[in-house]
Amino acid sequence: MQRKPPPGQIHTMLLSSALLLTACQAPDPSDAFDSDYSPPRTSYGDPDLQGIWSNAVITPLERPRDLGDKEFLTPEEAAVYEQERLAATNRDQRPDNVATDVGNAYNNFWWDSGDNVVATRRTSLIVDPPDGRIPPLTAEAERRLESDPGFLGRRAADTFANFTDGPEQQDLMTRCIQFGSAGPPMLPSAYNNNYHLVQTEDHVLIINEMVHETRVIPLDGRAPLPKGLRQWLGSSRGHFDGDTLVVETSNFRPETAFRGASENMRLTERFTRIDDNVLLYEFTVDDPSTFTRPWTAQIPSVRVDDLMYEYACHEGNRGLYGILAGARAAEAAAEAD
Amino acid sequence: MRVIRIIIAAAMLASVSICAHAQQPGSAALTALIERAPDGRPKLDGIWQALAPANWDIRPHAARPGALDQLGALGAEPPGLGVVEGGEIPYQAWALEQQRDNYAKRLELDTEVKCFMPGVPRANYMGHPLQIFQSEQYVMIAYQFANAVRTIHMNDPGPAPTSFWMGWSVGRWEGDTLVVDVTNQKADTWFDRAGNFHSGAMRVVERYTPLGPNHLQYEATIEDPEVFTEPWTISLPLYRRVEAGAELLEFKCIPFSEEVLYGHLRRGADPEDENAADDTE
Numbered sequence: 001m002q003r004k005p006p007p008g009q010i011h012t013m014l015l016s017s018a019l020l021l022t023a024c025q026a027p028d029p030s031d032a033f034d035s036d037y038s039p040p041r042t043s044y045g046d047p048d049l050q051g052i053w054s055n056a057v058i059t060p061l062e063r064p065r066d067l068g069d070k071e072f073l074t075p076e077e078a079a080v081y082e083q084e085r086l087a088a089t090n091r092d093q094r095p096d097n098v099a100t101d102v103g104n105a106y107n108n109f110w111w112d113s114g115d116n117v118v119a120t121r122r123t124s125l126i127v128d129p130p131d132g133r134i135p136p137l138t139a140e141a142e143r144r145l146e147s148d149p150g151f152l153g154r155r156a157a158d159t160f161a162n163f164t165d166g167p168e169q170q171d172l173m174t175r176c177i178q179f180g181s182a183g184p185p186m187l188p189s190a191y192n193n194n195y196h197l198v199q200t201e202d203h204v205l206i207i208n209e210m211v212h213e214t215r216v217i218p219l220d221g222r223a224p225l226p227k228g229l230r231q232w233l234g235s236s237r238g239h240f241d242g243d244t245l246v247v248e249t250s251n252f253r254p255e256t257a258f259r260g261a262s263e264n265m266r267l268t269e270r271f272t273r274i275d276d277n278v279l280l281y282e283f284t285v286d287d288p289s290t291f292t293r294p295w296t297a298q299i300p301s302v303r304v305d306d307l308m309y310e311y312a313c314h315e316g317n318r319g320l321y322g323i324l325a326g327a328r329a330a331e332a333a334a335e336a337d
Numbered sequence: 338m339r340v341i342r343i344i345i346a347a348a349m350l351a352s353v354s355i356c357a358h359a360q361q362p363g364s365a366a367l368t369a370l371i372e373r374a375p376d377g378r379p380k381l382d383g384i385w386q387a388l389a390p391a392n393w394d395i396r397p398h399a400a401r402p403g404a405l406d407q408l409g410a411l412g413a414e415p416p417g418l419g420v421v422e423g424g425e426i427p428y429q430a431w432a433l434e435q436q437r438d439n440y441a442k443r444l445e446l447d448t449e450v451k452c453f454m455p456g457v458p459r460a461n462y463m464g465h466p467l468q469i470f471q472s473e474q475y476v477m478i479a480y481q482f483a484n485a486v487r488t489i490h491m492n493d494p495g496p497a498p499t500s501f502w503m504g505w506s507v508g509r510w511e512g513d514t515l516v517v518d519v520t521n522q523k524a525d526t527w528f529d530r531a532g533n534f535h536s537g538a539m540r541v542v543e544r545y546t547p548l549g550p551n552h553l554q555y556e557a558t559i560e561d562p563e564v565f566t567e568p569w570t571i572s573l574p575l576y577r578r579v580e581a582g583a584e585l586l587e588f589k590c591i592p593f594s595e596e597v598l599y600g601h602l603r604r605g606a607d608p609e610d611e612n613a614a615d616d617t618e
Contacts, residue, residue, distance in 0.1 A: 043375065043473060050472065166603040167595040177591050196488070198472045200382055205470055205477055207486055212454075214479050214486040216468060216585050231587040307494055310501040314483075314591050315453045324602035331604070 039243055039273035044201045047243045049271050052308050053279050053301035055186055056114030056193035058085050061297060063124035063132030071132070073121040082116060089113070112191040118300055125187075127282075128296040134259060141290040145260055164327035167320060174320050176313035178232050178256065182210035184249050184267055185258070185283035188299065195301070196308050197271070197279070204238050204245060211313045217247055225251050230263060232256060245271040261287045277303040360549070362574065367549030371513070374471070379513050379547045381469045381476070384583050385575040387462035387555075390417040392449075394531035395571055397424050404444050414530075420462070420573040426533060427566045439532025448526050450597055452590035454485040454502035456526030457519045457541050458557040458571060466578055468585050476508055476515065481585045489517050497521035500537060515545040536563040551577040 039047040058081075063070075073081060090108060095101050118125070124132030137145070163169045172178040181189030192210040199205075204217040217238040225235040235251035249267040252258075258265060265287040272280045279301040286294040360366045372380040397419035403412030428436060439446055449455060455463060465481035476489040489508040497505035497520065504522040508515055524537035539561040546554045553575040560568045600606060 050474070162604070164604070167599045168592075175591060175595070177589060198470060198475060198477055200470050200472055202382070203470055205479065207477075207488075212484060212486055214484050216479055218584065222582055225584075225586075229586070232589050233587060308488075309498070310454075310503060312454060312502050314594075315448075315451075315502055320599065321602070324599055327604070328602055 035274065037273075037275050042199060042201075046199060046201075046240060047245070047273060048199070049197055049245055049273055049279055050199050051279075052194055052196050052304040052306065053281075054114075054194050054304045055181075055188045055281070055299050055301050056112060057116060057118050057125075057188050057299065058082065058114050059117045059122065059125055059188075061125045061187060062134060063126070067123050069131065070123055071130070073117065073123060075121070078117050078121045086115060110191055112193065113188060114193070118298075120300075122298075125297040125299055126295060127298045129293065135291045135293045135295055137260065138288070138290060138292055141260060141262070144262070144290075164323060167324065170320060170323065172255065174323070176211055176317050176320075179210045179213075180258070182208040182213040183258070183283075184215065184233060184236070184247075185269060185285070185297070186281065186299070187297075192311055194304055194308050204247070207308070209308050209311050212311055224248075227251070230254075234267065241270075243272060247271070258285070261285065261290045264289055274300070279303070362548035362552035363554070364549070367552075368513075368547070370550045371547045372550060378471075378510055379515075380471055381515060381545060381547065381553065382471050384466045384468045384578040384585065385553055386466040386578055387464070387573055387575055389420055389462060389573045390415045390464075391420045391462040391571070391573060392459065392464055392529050393417060395420050395529045395533055396426060396531070397421075398531070420571045422570045422572055427569055429564060429566055432534075432564045436532045436534060439527070439534055441532075443530055443532055444597075446532070447530055449482075449530065450594065452483055452594035453525070454483050455480075456502060456522050457487070457504050457506070458543065458555075458559075459526060459528055460485055460487075460503070461555055461557075461575065462573060465588060466583070466585055467575075476517075479585060481588045483588065483590055489515075502526065504541070511544075513546060515543075517543040517545070519543060534564070535559065535561045538563045548574070551579060553577070 039049070042048045042050075089111065122132075126132045126134065129135055167175055173180070179189065179192075181187050181193065186195065186208065189210065192208075194209040196207040196209075197204065198207070202219050204219060206215045206217065207213070208215075213233060215233055215236055217236045219238050219240075221239065222237065224237060225231075229235070230251050230253045232253055232255075234249040234256075236247050236249040238245055238247040240246070247269040249269070250265075252261075252263045252265055254263040256263070256265075258267075265285060268284045268286070270280075270282040272282075274280045281299045281301045282296060284294055284296040285291065372382075374380050393414045394417060398414075398417055400416040401414050403414055405412050426436075444450055449459075449463075454460075460478075460480050460482065461467060463480075463482050467481065468479045470477040470479070475491060478487045478489065480486065485503055487503050487506050489506040491508050493507045500521045500523055502523050504519040506517050506519050508517040510516070519541040520539075522535075522537065522539055522541075524535070527534045539559060542558045542560075544554075544556040544558075546556075548554050554572065555575050556570060556572045558568055558570045559565065
């Protein structure tokens with residue numbers, strides 16, 4: 001799908017970034033984007049945020065450590081960063097090393113993570129805390145993650161040699177159960193960065209292209225689900241705060257563990273249309289049992305003038321089948337030796 | 338005698354008027370209560386659910402044992418009057434054989450067991466609720482089962498570029514009826530757990546007609562010349578979930594399907610599990 005913003009739009013976004021610079025320490029977009037832009041309205045008077053939006057952007061969630069306290073790239077630095085990133089992630093190559101070659105099975109045809117940094121040229125998607133990084137973990141979270149570092153942690157530490165024992169030992173993405181990019185919160189990812197936002201008078205529907213995650217968000221002020229009823233996508237409730245759609249989500253399952261968070265994570269997402277082609281998406285993660293302070297990230301979602309199609313991950317999951325069948329074949333071969 | 342006849346006639350009239358007061362779905366009194374958009378179209382927004390046990394078998398069927406004896410009465414299949422108009426599905430001869438074979442192998446072949454998106458029309462009568470959203474541009478249907486979702490294009494975007502598990506839906510209004518043309522579905526999905534099936538050439542024309550504020554008549558005409566001798570129609574009511582705070586909950590069934598899909602590939606599992614009995618002889 002087409003993702004690049006038209007040139008005029010970049011200009012507007014840069015203008016917005018200038019305004020943002022003067023509004024440091026203010027993650028609230030109503031302060032940060034004090035432009036004259038007024039979003040179109042639905043027939044019933046709500047700000048019209050509908051459409052297909054793309055989060056494809058190569059700015060990292062956290063500011064790379066070597067950038068220190070550098071909050072923004074210059075246009076020249078941004079161009080260099082984009083070129084380097086494209087070169088580094090170019091997968092249209094055939095290395096001699098078989099394992100590396102297989103690792104590149106998803107070549108550039110599949111890769112759809114965007115070519116550009118955010119228009120503000122901020123060095124991280126995280127805008128608060130000011131260092132652009134996820135705040136330090138609490139002692140409680142350190143203990144929790146030490147006793148269960150999660151799938152990626154275990155695999156990285158090579159303490160989980162049995163990760164091909166069965167489907168449950170694989171990570172949630174490989175099982176098509178949940179992708180970090182679909183969230184909530186949503187984050188840019190290697191592909192399927194689009195989401196379709198649909199509004200009615202009493203509901204908002206957010207369909208994420210990634211594994212067709214569909215969030216039904218009531219706007220009628222109802223209470224969250226009962227505490228014991230926990231869901232992979234949590235329980236979301238929305239309301240409008242001026243021109244901003246605010247969605248609050250709780251009732252997560254412990255397995256979701258977004259960036260190490262516990263099931264007690266409270267997520268606040270804000271969607272603000274800052275011009276015809278940009279829906280500013282912000283989220284704040286609040287989990288005092290995991291992070292020493294709340295943190296906020298900002299992604300300018302760019303309008304996509306195209307259709308979004310069904311992504312059926314589980315239905316076509318030959319990958320997990322192959323991983324397990326391959327492991328069994330390797331065992332059989334080792335036994336035969 | 339004459340007096341008796343008059344009494345009977347009066348009683349019949351009374352019963353007619355009692356029926357009218359009971360306000361059957363579709364009666365003028367109830368259709369007057371249908372919520373409408375400013376343009377006069379019915380608003381189908383809300384959570385709906387089928388009560389007919391059509392997902393077990395869309396044809397008329399008596400109660401019968403389930404696929405797994407271990408579940409006892411819990412797994413037994415409830416009876417149903419069927420939702421196929423006329424009762425019979427006009428299968429081609431080979432296809433009727435195929436359906437019987439499908440039923441025998443349903444635990445292995447039914448994509449519901451595998452938690453695949455169920456396709457149309459099955460998604461509408463699975464015993465899970467669905468939610469309709471009527472925006473200014475689209476009609477969307479979100480399903481509890483497998484988090485499936487459909488975009489019904491009210492402005493025809495042109496032909497589908499490929500096939501989809503939930504098909505390609507283009508809608509229009511005919512009076513108070515939302516008519517949806519559904520094409521480009523996968524051949525793998527079935528109509529029910531009884532192995533009733535179709536090919537990838539199937540075209541489904543759905544009709545959603547409100548009969549009152551809380552009833553929605555659902556009809557679907559099935560055309561598939563590769564499998565059937567003629568088009569046929571199913572029809573059943575969908576009921577509004579009227580309880581306060583009703584909402585779709587999550588039924589991410591992938592974890593529930595993994596033993597069926599991948600159990601034979603676990604470390605230590607017998608890859609030829611079905612032949613395990615032969616090995617022990």
